[in-house]
Amino acid sequence: MSDNLKPDDRKRTMRAVKSKGTKLEKRLFAMLAGMGISGWKKNALSVIGKPDIAFLDQKVAIFVDGCFWHGCPYCRRKIPKTNRAYWKRKINRNVELARFYNEQLSRDSWTVIRIWEHEITDTAKLKSCMKELKKWKI
Helix, strand or coil, rough: CCCCHHHHHHHHHHHHCCCCCCCHHHHHHHHHHCCCCCCCCCCCCCCCCCCCEEEEECEEEEEEECCCCCCCCCCCCCCCCCCCCHHHHHHHHHHHHHHHHHHHHHHHCCCEEEEEEEHHHHHHHHHHHHHHHHHHCC
């Protein structure tokens, strides 16, 4: 896949990409509400790694990882042909940060739940994702 934008246009486009209030997050919020689960804090900035959802009392952090941005081993999304070194570095850094945050949170007695994009967007996988969340008795 080659990039059809000029470098300055690509930069402007990438800056516009939201990290909060995404469709994935909204779908997760709706799923939790539909399950009758409440008491979460969205985008808990005070928690290391800034989880998408945190249950502060239970010390449970939930992250929704985009398959492209976090190098999903299941989806194996293709890296753009343009500026491959940049994209590989970017994705690898996201993976390293996720691992670091998991370790830090675990050390502080947090339960970390990571949900892949494809687990929320695929209806069949969404049910198993809901089942997994119920196990944690949030």
